[in-house]
Amino acid sequence: MKSIPKIELHLHLEGGAPPAFIRGIAKEKGTDLSRIFREDGSYSYKDFWHFLKVYEAATSVLTTPEDYARLTRAVLEESAENGVVYSETFISPDFCGGGDVAAWREYLHAMEETAAKAEVELGITLRGIITCIRHFGPEKAKPIAECAAQTKGSFITGFGIAGDELIGKPKDYLWAFDCAREAGLRLTAHAGEWGGAESVRDAIRDLNVERIGHGVQAITDLALVDEIAEAGITLECCPGSNVFLGVFPTWREHPIETLRERGVKVTVSTDDPPFFHTTMSAEYDRLADTFGWDEEIFDEINANALAAAFCDEDTKDRVAKKLKKGT
Template sequence: MVKKAELHVHLEGTATPALVRQMASQNGAMLDPTIFKSDGEFAWTDFWEFLDCYDKAAATIMTKDDYRLVTYDYLARCARENTIYVEMFSSPDHAAEVGMSYTDHLDGIAAGIDDARKDFGIEGRIIVTCVRHFGAERALAVAKLVTSTPHPYVVGFGMGGDESRFHPDDFSAAFHLMKKAGYQTTNHAGEFAGPESIRASLAALPISRIGHGVRAIEDNDLLEELADRHIPLELCPGSNVATGLYESREKHPFRQFMDAGCLVTLNSDDPPYFATSVGQEYEQAAKIYGLSETDLKNITRNALSSAFCDEELKARLLSRI
């Protein structure tokens, strides 16, 4: 089985329905039963319902040990699919919503990473994210929190949320603060917004990678620029199909990005919501896009070469491919 690596997954969005129920019960948290379609599935029909469902489920992660459990559970599932490295987006804003401190939030995730390494040999790192539709002031506050509280497992900074809200320029201060402090950054762009969202992010922010970026396929000049500049794309085919961007994986332009010479990676985004996993993403890509074992190994190498972790760890991971 090909070794795998993942760069784009939201930690709070990895908790399965069973784990969400378990944490709600342990914490005495109110849980809206309508967020479940079945024992193993979340219920939502469009992107906005997905965000609402996600927020309600994430609100059951209330303690440091909950974060340890969610992290460990996800890394264990990844390790069983022969994944050797995962960069997880973590959200201090979600933790703050339930009254958890940033340090407890981080310590819980770090404990999960340490436990999973010990038990499975998988490595994990953290990319702290701000939420775009919360605005620039909140984003800058998160960036200041990260830079004033360094942690060895925090290797980067990113931004998710509603692309239609605000302009990348508005977040320049937060991203440049992180860059000045030595962190690499990524931004969700070109998922629901068009190619102009990617262009605006590249112009305004010191980003090293692009989260999603799939709608660059609609702009040949931009596609060529991304290939020429070797800007890594955190592509998430299963997510894009589940949220209605494309009718099917067959219609997804993943192969076109490869053929254009872009630096592509495969990612699960929010796996239990989209009925996928990093292993499923590799398996489906091989089947639908006609990828060879060599192609898949190169995708893993792309991810590890584009990872935000330190060079020593990166070299060790690459040697395992």
């Protein structure tokens, strides 16, 4: 599956950090992060909420633009190795300068410069979606939206929200989303991973997003599923993540195929791949084994992703050519 060209729309930049990379940065800075790793070197956590704490602990050693340049390169190398030709990554100025626009610009420059070099050397295109962190609260989301609005461009093309879905309601973050919308950014929101079908309905109604991160718990409300299909809203599905964290007990019980059969535009992503012991190639392998997905269906999935991508038409044309070369 590595040789199939792929598009990934749902990837957290820090969540893509290989454990060895984070251990190396921690060692350079004299920081003891042994508590977040297992003996085999992988990340260690008990459940989703503990995962959020481990994620933030790992991110805590990434304190300079250079750190984020190195991180960007490490993540893109892994993605390219697994056939990804276009990726969108969630980035939060909360972790890159604390929401200060001037500091954020320095981090952004480092990441964008690295991504441009990787596009030439690795053949992978990267775009950034600035995300506020839900469990940091609505007030913290406002400067993050301002960072997004002031740095919108060819690289920063979207705005979203991630974090603990059980904290607050989507409408609490309306100011931030309105700010991003007025700046011309495309919108997505994490919902329906832990918050149930109603969280998906709330995000669509209150934030007026065109994509939903995960969204898979919508399956418990088939009327909502049909509404999503009719509205043409794209779901950024991450089945390996969902199964690993226990949102669904097995791959066979994951609803991605049922959603697809009901006309929903589903896509495939890894979410936080080293945390969940997955890659884009592994996701494709499991989908083929579990649901019998073949080349035609994977072409459909990538077509969905390309149509929903938050990039300009020239970039889409270039990516489309890379997808065709792989057929």
